[in-house]
Amino acid sequence: MDASRKWARVSCGGTFTVALSESGELYSFGYNQCGALGHGPWDGAASAARQAAAHADTAASQRHRADNVHIVDVACGNYHTLLLTNDGIVYAMGSNGNGECGLGAAKLHAPASQFWRLIQRIRDRYFPAKEFVVQKQIFVNRQPLETMSGLFSFFTDFELVxxxxxxxxxxxxxxVSGKLRVxxxxxKAKALVAASQIEIEISAxxxxxxxxxLKIFDVFEDAKHVYLILEHCSGGELYKRITQSGKHGCVLAEGEVRGLMKQIFQALAYMHSKKVLHxxxxxxxxxxxxxxxxxxxSIIDxxxxxxxxxxxxxxxxxxxxxxxxxxxxxxxxxxFKSDMWxxxxxxxLLLTGHLPYSGSTVLEVRRKVTRIEPAYERRCQxxxxxxxxxxxxxxxxxxxKRFSAVEALQHPWFKVSDTEIFEYRV
Known part of the structure; x- marks a missing residue:
């Protein structure tokens, strides 16, 4: 996914903004009445619209099968948002006095529906939607805290991992979203890198x-700590997968390695195009x-x-x-080609179960890396x-002469059929 996103519609209310992307995703940025911050993909919007349709009258629920309901327009007020679906029914989303989100089919009288359509025609004629780019980094918020306890206003269920x-x-x-984050x-006192390097990590x-x-969603900071709110990945480290295979005397099947390396090269090609060296x-x-x-x-750290x-x-x-x-x-x-090495x-390591270079000291590893070829004949039989x-x-x-990420992705290895690859027991 590109670092920029193209928006079809953006609507600003008194306390928050709702944006509809060209791909149909709905995003919310801002505060509800309780001051809770919403940001990122509003994943519940489409499913909520489908649920609202299902609770409407029988004819409506028959028309609105889950695979047919799409949000095509959005209008935002001070505390409520109106969603227009592809077949013309309007739904209302918003916060009640307790800050809880409510959604249902809006009971709009005929004059209100006519006014909606009139506003649409005026906007489309005199204020046509223009294609513009919004950088993801604009929506990664940075907020000050008194202490770590301030995070409890935004997150719950803290589990030390x-x-x-x-x-x-x-x-x-x-x-706000109910999603798991890290x-x-x-x-700041114990970090092994300078404060400036922490800022580079955040900027990257x-x-x-x-x-x-790995995605970053928010940054918080108090006098003693910086808190990064990151995407949650539940599948564990690749290192653990390698060690588990090694315990059984196996290496990963070449087809599996190819799938992993393709993702890594794609990430590196994108990363390097954005001038970031990992x-x-x-x-x-x-x-x-x-x-x-x-x-x-996902590549992390x-x-x-x-x-x-x-x-x-x-x-x-x-x-x-x-x-x-x-x-x-x-x-x-x-x-950038240092990442490719x-x-x-x-x-x-994935293909053979062994590192191409190892040693008991940095000097020993350096000597091998700078002077000796990897043992292809012995390790890669x-x-x-x-x-x-x-x-x-x-x-x-x-x-x-070393491959870039783009060159690696064009290599014939990625055109080999998985049926030709088998697991190897070492």
Missing amino acids: GTGSFGTVYVVREL CKCIS MKALNHPNI KDLKPENILFNDRTTRERI FGLSEIFDNGQDFTRNAAGTVTYMAPEVFARKLC SAGVLMF HVTKVAVDLLRNLLNRNVA
Whole structure:
């Protein structure tokens, strides 16, 4: 998904704004009467309209089968929103005195319906909808808090799922949407990176909007912490999947690896097009979004990332995990293709169960990375030749000849049928 979204209609009320995208998604930005902030995809809007239709008279419910109801227009007042469906019925959404959302078929008298249609005709003739772009980052809010307890006005069901030197991680439930989110609490005093790097992490995530990159929804801050509200991924780390396969003496089937690498390359191609260098691509920083068979993944942790300026080709700010570092990282001249080397290391690990380079010290790993070819003949005997060819192009010490993400996606390996791939027991 592109970082920008095209809107068909935008309607502003006294306290909130409702936007209808060209793809039919409804978004809400603003406050209800209780001061709760709404933002992001208003996923309940279409289903709520269908439910309202189902509770209307028999004829209406027959006309409004779930797969036929679509929102085509929106009008926003101070506290209520009117939704117009594709077959002309208007629904009202809004907050009552307790801030609870109510929805139902609007009982509009004939003059009101005529007025609605008149306003539509005037708007369409004199104020036609124009195509304009709204950046996702505009809607990632940043709000000050007195203390962490201020988060309780927005989230509930705090479940501690991780701790580290930087702070803590919770799974929370957003009060407005009811959705699960992840709250990453970064201690300003304990963070291993400078405050400026935390701001780069936030800026990078705000600038990116892709199905295979973890989404950021909100940022909160008090005197001691920065709180990042992130997308919740329930499928676990890719690293865990690798270790589980290793315990059973197996590596992942090549077809499965291809599916994972395609998503990674797509994310990197998009990321690099937005001038963002990740610097720390590894299986611990890749999560499965859920446990379904589709196995969609998301790249996470932009804590070491960097945003290049226009015309910038490289950076001297070296960072990362040593066994995934490209040769040029040790020379402190990183570029976008440094991420591609890390992707090659990851692909090698997924296919063989082994890292191409390892060592007991940083100097040992550096010597191997800068001087020695990976052991393709020994480790890749069970891997198809076309896959090994892609590996060689990713783990090429010559940066100029190393594949970019776009070039990797065009490689013949991604045209191989999954039926030709089998699981390999090591």
